[in-house]
Amino acid sequence: MDFKIKYSNLSENTPFIRLSISFIASRMDFSLDDIEDLKLMATEACNMQIGRSDYIDCTVFTDDDKLVITFDYDNNGKRPENEKDKISQMIIESLSDRSEFSDGHIVIEKDR
Numbered sequence: 473m474d475f476k477i478k479y480s481n482l483s484e485n486t487p488f489i490r491l492s493i494s495f496i497a498s499r500m501d502f503s504l505d506d507i508e509d510l511k512l513m514a515t516e517a518c519n520m521q522i523g524r525s526d527y528i529d530c531t532v533f534t535d536d537d538k539l540v541i542t543f544d545y546d547n548n549g550k551r552p553e554n555e556k557d558k559i560s561q562m563i564i565e566s567l568s569d570r571s572e573f574s575d576g577h578i579v580i581e582k583d584r
Contacts, residue, residue: 475532481525481545486518489530496532497539502584509567510539510582516560517543517578523551525576538569538583547576 477492479485490511497507521528525545533540564571570581 473534475534477530477532478527479530481521481523481528483518483522486515489518490514492530493532493539493541496534497582500534500539500584502539502582506582506584510541510580513564513567513580513582514541516563517541517580520557520560520578521545524548525550536584538581541580543578545576 475492475496477489479488493514494507494511497510502510518528521543524547526548527545529542529544531542531544533542561573564578564580567582568580569583570579572579
């Protein structure tokens with residue numbers, strides 16, 4: 473199953489993304505610890521994109537044993553990468569089973 477959310481790139485929309493992802497993970501019977509990890513990774517991915525585009529496309533792909541979250545943004549260069557982005561990336565890498573970072577694209581995978 474796929475879920476797609478397009479939202480304005482504002483920090484006040486981060487709780488909506490966290491809630492949406494936690495609901496989907498809950499329906500897939502992820503553990504509470506994994507759900508908390510997914511919410512934290514979603515927050516960090518959103519933080520990495522603040523000030524880089526007007527809108528973000530978030531897609532959640534599900535199958536029986538994993539959840540894949542992608543964040544796509546236009547990376548229009550309003551804000552250069554900084555030390556906080558590197559810390560956010562390290563957090564995502566440490567909590568995810570697989571992750572990918574490129575210009576305008578973040579992929580997070582978590583196995584159940």
